[in-house]
Amino acid sequence: MRQELERGGLPELAQVWWREPMDERRLKRRERVATAYTAVYVLPFCVIGFGLLLVDPWLFPVSLWSFVHAWVIPELFAHRGARVVFPLRKSAGERPERTALGLLGDLLDHEPRELMLGTGLAMERGRLGVWLFGEAGALLLRSGGWRVHCFCVRVEDAELPRGDRIAHLLLALREDEVGFATVANHAFTGATWRVYRRLKEHQRPALEAAIAASSAERPTAPSRTISQAPARS
Amino acid sequence: MARLVRMDRSGHTELAAWTGTDQPSYERAAALFDEQLAGGYMGIARLADDSYEQVKRLPADAELVLLRRPIAGG
Numbered sequence: 001m002r003q004e005l006e007r008g009g010l011p012e013l014a015q016v017w018w019r020e021p022m023d024e025r026r027l028k029r030r031e032r033v034a035t036a037y038t039a040v041y042v043l044p045f046c047v048i049g050f051g052l053l054l055v056d057p058w059l060f061p062v063s064l065w066s067f068v069h070a071w072v073i074p075e076l077f078a079h080r081g082a083r084v085v086f087p088l089r090k091s092a093g094e095r096p097e098r099t100a101l102g103l104l105g106d107l108l109d110h111e112p113r114e115l116m117l118g119t120g121l122a123m124e125r126g127r128l129g130v131w132l133f134g135e136a137g138a139l140l141l142r143s144g145g146w147r148v149h150c151f152c153v154r155v156e157d158a159e160l161p162r163g164d165r166i167a168h169l170l171l172a173l174r175e176d177e178v179g180f181a182t183v184a185n186h187a188f189t190g191a192t193w194r195v196y197r198r199l200k201e202h203q204r205p206a207l208e209a210a211i212a213a214s215s216a217e218r219p220t221a222p223s224r225t226i227s228q229a230p231a232r233s
Numbered sequence: 234m235a236r237l238v239r240m241d242r243s244g245h246t247e248l249a250a251w252t253g254t255d256q257p258s259y260e261r262a263a264a265l266f267d268e269q270l271a272g273g274y275m276g277i278a279r280l281a282d283d284s285y286e287q288v289k290r291l292p293a294d295a296e297l298v299l300l301r302r303p304i305a306g307g
């Protein structure tokens with residue numbers, strides 16, 4: 001069969017020829033840049049908040065305003081990241097949806113299949129980390145589950161059933177993981193707990209499972225931190 | 234029995250099935266496969282080690298070959 005195989009990576013890479021491959025080294029660089037960027041815009045607000053309190057405790061309303069900014073800005077970025085796996089509008093009938101779920105179920109192992117039925121997100125272990133697929137995007141858990149990358153990517157047919165949209169992304173990843181991460185638009189990287197709080201409630205068990213899978217490599221996963229995080233209504 | 238499956242709006246459609254010993258059924262499947270590729274689909278074969286590879290011609294010894302649409306950054 002070897003002569004039939006195409007070893008050049010995902011064909012879709014031709015559409016984004018200017019992008020460098022999103023490999024381990026570039027993911028790490030993104031993580032460092034994101035951490036530095038967050039520090040750059042959060043620290044000044046914290047310094048201003050504490051500074052005002054030191055100058056005059058009666059300035060606490062202004063100080064509070066500053067702390068709120070330091071909190072809200074990273075939350076908005078995280079929300080942008082979490083949105084990539086939000087469910088899309090249902091576009092197919094019941095029968096195609098069931099048929100597509102059957103095929104997707106065949107592609108997944110038992111545990112990810114059960115998780116998919118409960119949460120709508122499919123889990124896949126890759127070389128770069130643990131992936132969670134939604135209909136129009138994917139989350140990549142790394143560093144033992146402490147850090148998440150959010151990728152916006154979808155199949156170019158909006159009328160496909162939900163299960164098929166996810167199966168397309170899953171197959172593209174299995175063909176070429178680095179190529180998949182390169183074709184996808186990088187939406188966010190940051191602390192997993194921030195994205196966890198922004199996910200739909202029924203999706204959160206999938207992220208918990210992905211953290212657990214990720215922590216198999218690094219035993220100090222943030223599962224306790226996340227389970228204690230206040231739920232967002 | 235090997236299968237050629239297209240992921241489409243109906244969920245999925247089995248386009249063809251063939252066996253290694255039945256050359257005419259393989260040739261019919263290969264012709265259908267080429268037709269789908271010309272229509273914008275991409276072929277992915279599941280290999281014996283459960284990995285997946287892009288294919289430009291229908292492999293006679295693959296157990297499952299899937300046809301998918303292109304993906305793009307959203």
